[in-house]
Amino acid sequence: MEITSPRTAEQPGPTKTDEKGCCEVAPGANTVEQEEDEETSYLPTIISLVLLLAGIALDYFKVDWFTGYIRLAVYSFAYLLVGGKVLLHAARNIAKGSIFNEFLLMGIATLGAFYIGEYAEGVAVMLFYVIGEHFQEAAVARSRKSIKALIDNRPDIVDLVQQNQIKSINPQQVKVGDIIQVKPGEKVALDGNLLTERSSFNTAALTGESKPDTKSKGEKVLAGMINLDQVIQLQVTSTYENSALSKILQLVEQASSRKAKTQQFITRFAKVYTPVVVFLAIALTLLPYFFVTDYVFNDWLYRALIFLVISCPCALVVSIPLGYFGGIGAASKNGILFKGSNYLDLMTKVDTVVMDKTGTLTEGVFQVQEVQVNGLDKAEFLALTAALESKSTHPVALAVVAHAGESYRQKLVTNVEEISGHGLKGNVDDKTLLVGNGKLLKKFQVAYPAEIDSIVESIVLVAINNQYAGYITIADKIKEDAQAAVARLHQLGIKTIVMLSGDKDSIVQKVATSLQIDQAFGGLLPEDKVTHVEALKKQGKTVAFVGDGINDAPVIALADVGLAMGGLGSDAAIETADVVIQNDQPSKIATAINLGKKTNQIVWQNIGLAFGVKALVLGLGAFGVASMWEAVFADVGVAFLAILNAIRIQRMKF
Template sequence: MAKDKDYKDTELQDPKITSPRTAEEPGPKPEKGEDSCCPPQHKGAGKDEEERSSFIPTVVSLVLLLLGIALDFFEVDWFSGYLRLTVFGVAYILVGSKVVKHAVTNIAKGNIFNEFFLMTIATLGAFYIGEYAEGVAVMLFYVIGEHFQEAAVARSRRSIKALIDNRPEEVSVLSNGQVSIVNPKNVNIGEIIQIKPGEKVALDGEMLSESSSFNTAALTGESKPDTKKKGETVLAGMINLDKLVELKVTSGYEDSALSKILKLVEEASGRKAKTQNFITRFAKIYTPIVVFLAIGLALLPYFFVDTYVFEEWLYRALVFLVISCPCALVISIPLGYFGGIGAASRNGLLFKGSNFLDLITKVDTVVMDKTGTLTEGVFKVQEVKVRCLEKDRFLALTAALENKSTHPIASAVVEHSGDAYKQLKVQDVEEIAGHGLKGTVDGKELFVGNAKLLQKFNISYAPEIEETVETIVVVAIDGKYEGYITIADQIKEDAVVAIKQLGDLGIDTIVMLSGDKDSIVQKVAGQLKIDKAYGGLLPQDKVAKVEELKKQGKKVAFVGDGINDAPVITLADVGMAMGALGSDAAIETADVVIQTDQPVKIATAIKIGKKTRQIVWQNIGLAFGVKALVLIFGAFGVASLWEAVFADVGVAFLAILNAVRLQRIKF
């Protein structure tokens, strides 16, 4: 049995690795604090106690502020002088000490003009003119806004983790016939573990049991059960559906596929998008301009206003400074990208950085590998042609002989034929190199292989065999040609829809590159209505094709899954890898990993990128629009510090809600 080329020389294109995979470490995470306009974010993932304690100073400050305002309102005689200053001063220190500390630290390092500096001089100025309550309120509501941001980020992070962090806390280890319950972190590679029906798999392993069905939704998003057979890889996070099975552990706890994915998602926002970098650069120009405008607003009216009162114009300048704080931008933009990464994760897509959410919106050309990307990457029987025998009898005889071969094409025939072949007696099996198999099955002499096998034994066959594009298995019985079976890689169910959706999104060029023979590649391209297709390519040929497209000014996304796709994935503007069955090399070099192995997710990734960008720019427009309006009112004395505080906090809060909304959108 063979292709229409040498039987043993048949190559499987785009080889796959099914061993546990490692995800690429995202780039260096941006440092918070000194170079940021907002205080460092509370990281305590899983530290609920610490998170709750961080609210205590805020609550105490709020109580003292309300107490002070009430005593002022009722004009209590004894609430004055140093006592009044002490109450408001303690309230200020509780919420403002960290901001002041950051301002002083940054000034010492030469980084003067940032939000810490703005907040400090505005609030201390408010104390200077006796507006204690307003000075405290600026810091208090600023910190409350920070708590809202932290809560939104924590919620987003938890929702992402809930999608994929399915790691159980204990596992049953089988040793010397005894089962013991052990923490997965303490299980070594090579040990045997048992997985009960309904139990989640804690560690990657190789199936030792004959077979079982697994729910793989945590890893691939697919609800359809996946049957794993002896020798196949089972990944952590899958749920055993059928029977008690045994696995041989192939990866440590922290090296499991699920752990790598979880780490990748949690660190994905480490790479700043260009919009985020733009805001950082913008703040360095924006802040000093605002500070000097505020100084001018306080001092210049002395030369133009007859009834100049320094305290009045200083107050206006302080309002101007408070309004100018770019907190809404600093909060909402990173949160917008984090929301995009979360939305992508919900849809089975892992972006390795927020910069790729921006880059994917600029893509105008999508280049795809064939095997494993647009097709299943597994040989399947496509057509069975028989002359005289019944089809089932023909398949049983052929499968009985093919069962003696370990070749993938032989396995495809055996899998397609059912179990009838198991009842047939096979004798005198002879493998003829480069041709196929010869043997006796149920008393009949069978020849199963390529056309050269029949030619070798002077058996005539139908001319249509020479014209067949797919891999073909020719069968002769008792010296007479009886029929043939065509074997081909099956197109994925959603491949046609994927190509159409890309066209609808404005992708003007779609290209398919493959190492498979060109006749097969062109046939698949025709079925999928792909613009251009090239077959018979080596890895360096694929690189050359993508380089050619980039020289034409195209923004290229390449999607692949095999080891030979790694170089071109790296070269592309956006490299995408099929993550469920793809090779380590492809996944490590990719910028975006498609966990479901569905080509339709390419279009989904572009949609999420565009929606993320839209929401980020909505937040930028909202922040600048409201600030510009209130700045004008503040300069003319219409807006007080209270309006400034609520405007800044309100804009930040709306921006947060807008960013979180991204995770609720269905793509």
Template sequence: MNENINPSAPLKPMEITSPRTAEHPSPTKTNEDGCCDVKPATPAARAGQNEENEKTSYLPTIISLVILVAGILLDYFKVDWFNGYVRLAAYSIAYFLVGGKVLLHAAKNIANGSVFNEFLLMGIATLGAFYIGEYAEGVTVMLFYVIGEHFQELAVMRSRRSIKALIDNRPEIIDLVRNGQITSISPQHVKIGDIIQVKPGEKVALDGDLLVERSSFNTAALTGESKPDTKLKGEKVLAGMINLDQVIQLKVTSAYEDSALSKILQLVEQASSRKAKTQQFITRFAKIYTPVVVFLAIALTIAPYFLVDNYVFNEWLYRALIFLVISCPCALVISIPLGYFGGIGAASKNGILFKGSNYLDLMTKIDTVVMDKTGTLTEGVFEVQEIKVTGLEQTEFLALTAALESKSTHPIALAVVAYAGNSYKQKNVANVEEVSGHGLKGMVDDKLLLAGNGKLLKKFQVSYPAEIDSIVETIVLVAINGNYAGYITIADKIKEDAKAAVQQLHQLGIQSIVMLSGDKDSIVQKVAKSLQIDQAFGGLLPEDKVNKVEALKQKGKTVAFVGDGINDAPVLSLADVGLAMGGLGSDAAIETADVIIQNDQPSKIGTAIKIGKSTNWVVWQNISLAFGVKAIVLALGAFGVASMWEAVFADVGVAFLAILNAIRIQRMKF
């Protein structure tokens, strides 16, 4: 396996760590002679150049293949002049065209103290074939080994390209609005507070606040969700979103390298650096496996001298060479990391970011899922549910209440105001007083209004129906001129896919689903019942959530905690796997969680588990395939039944099949 091809290595984060490189060039400038300076190569141009370099790197392999085929044909037809030194020279040229780098790698590794590796195995096996006069077989083994390397290199590069193309396709030039003039500029040179313009169909290059009244955006690159997302004036628009409706302007809130998209790219690029236990095992296994194989091959060559009659050195050496070729651990070394890389890529396509392949494995072991309520299973946005009025028109009641609540920034007050629309704006509001922990008091159209909880009305000695105290939802009681006038119930809306998400988790074999929330227990129990959650606890502080999760872990449970990644940072860190909802723009989520669900959909929890299980299944398929085929052909080779051709299949063929199986993960639908 080519050491330059390492699917476990993170992608080079040029766009992030070097924001002022030619990756995103500045607009063309004119020099003193009036000629245009040459612009730095664009990504597209460099991609084309890389493709040319790749094609050139295949040339020695193609020439070697042509010489090999020609040599085999000349041998088959027994052409007179093709013998002796001519034959040796032809096959030697074909061999060193493809095997030169492999032998060089083996020599460098030996010089660095790493003697036993796949390069040494291939070198001994193929040079041994030349020693016993099996030139064509020696070249064939090395040629197919290198062809296998080309395939695995292409597989890794294609996986990385597909992930990056999926996420990062930001424009290299954007429109900067300054003093009423529009200037084309690189997004790397834009400062926080600058105004940029984005046309319909263009991808947003930088995070910013929307300055027009409203616009819709395609957020698929960030969230995996194809449904358009409508943003209102003042709301944040993130880099990577595509503007759908009209020409818009944004006030930039993050530098290029600090945008949400850059953080996501960093996560994807660094994800494969955290190896799963299976990968770590294979790495350790290969270090023991390779020297054992070499010594067994030596024993297979020498031991029969003492055990069999008519011992022929070249015959047993040939069997030992077959043994070495079969034993090469390429299929394991490349296909397993590539399998995990494919899992990370599949997750990215579904709007899920794994910070390491080890978490793909952990997802398969989860038996308990603990979830926060607000922002995880619910929208985190309060909405008016019900209005009950006594002795007054509902529209007038709502307008009076909204007028008073418009003087507060409390989420409950904002929900009432949003529900009322413009009906309250003609009301005259004065002498507003906020009674801490109770509600609001003020004059609206010369009427004394109280709006708040039961404590507020009791404080001002206003009686109200006793049954109201049994209402589960958050409630706003209203009194006008000292008389009870009605109430408004407000609740956090449950997410559309929350119930389906809970059902899916049960179907996936999750033994227990627990909800923890700081909201009052009556509300928490109602939500849990509607979603069919196994256990629920309300009225919890962050430290209470930590204690609950610790108790579960002490019982031997493997726990995944799902939260918003801000208030739940301590328990996210404590869980075996921490999943953050709303990872976009949330520094706490990115820093604390192990897995980030980008589009806030709880159904993605089940998707993450499915991807983890599929990845694990494919990895173990590859391990079984590699060991199974190799064991069979090893036995056949030791008894002289298998030839070098079977050995080639057992090595390169199995590696190729394992690679195809690994990259299959990215094409699966979850």
């Protein structure tokens, strides 16, 4: 029952547009209209390819009529079909002051090829560049598949129940407190509490978990879930814009704006690299005039054009952000939301994982085990205690309220004060109650039997009018995959796993021993958790903290990477976290780390491939060994390979 004001992490802004004029992947920028035009956009490319192949065949067989202006017209038409937009982009960027960019490189190289009469090669360079763009679009679409599934899970209409009548309206018009009806097979449009006794839901879109989740009356149902059993009714708890699904979509859309350091480096590199390449190409064309006796302008211009084509940074600028976005897409498919590609990188450096206990490693669903009273009627004791606990959302408080039934509802509760890390103080009817742990009673100098401190289970102590009145023991259950999660983290090379909890130290140590956790500390206040994480960071450790409660928000923000359990977790924890685990499974912590490692490997493979091949062919081109066809492979071919490598992560099992 700890309440601490969270330090909310700064939210990223909208996805940035491409300011440098390169072929950077901007996954968030795709629109419905663009997707509808995808099929028709292939037609010019196909026609250009047919004309190029026909022209090459006519050249090879030396057809008499295929000469002069006819030959130039065929190749020019094939060129404009694919190169027109590229030249237009180059012109627009120059008008905006962005002169040196990939479009300029492609334009100079291909127009230069036409100037020296190498029509087929000029068309081929532009054609394969555009084909590479199509591959990029297809790869981005594949990466976005799981995210699009979330978007598709937002129903356009919802059945509103008013005065025993059903009215179909837009979900954005529904208000908090309204009652909606959902039929079997329909998607839930808004978050709400279940009014029907029981129903099962497909939660795969939100959690990545295919196993149906059965909800009972009063439990929360989230937008995006699919009703499986029967007609149900929900009382809406969040507006359309504030639903869990809308927040997930917002997080994913914002993710591409937070770039990894590798992406930031490539962006800066391209801005310097492109003008250097242009001036080197000019030098390669003109300087040999002063040093070579048999200088032929067209020969050296051809070498410079090859140099320009090879130098295009397309493979790097496309495949690196695509690799990161592929990682974000794969994570979404597995029920993990990264708020930026920079956190994928940070995951690879984590060597210490710190976890909360309740709601993270344990179910967070408590049940009352024993009620002991000191000279009071047990029913009255429970009613008074539950009345005050009803003002808290802590899992322990909810367990007490559930156990008490309806008896507490007639009680008048006033002057409620939640004391962080201790419990609740308030007035119930004409009595002053303290409900919490031993520290709370000691704080108010209320004596209680010493043997109570030796009880292992979670315990709620109660004092009425500054007199000890009794206690309630509560038990929690360890999550099914918690032990496997800890073992998997050790396998991935995590050196230290720490558990921090506000629960009794005896319970914390028992859970830690059961799960084989390296270090565990119990009886902590929220500020104590912050102190522990600060100490770990001072030791040079890269710390990931996993929590779910509002009291975990400060330490989630402090950690190098903050992870929140998004299913049952508080809004404060989810908003502050860098990574959100949608299905509350601790095993997903290892999945997130593994995803970061795999994504990082693919990105660096692409960097090595691009630089290696380009350096080799650049050398060959400068000495006149490589032709324009080798240049096409060094640019577009390597981009193809890099794109194919980047989308591999979508097929990996984690």
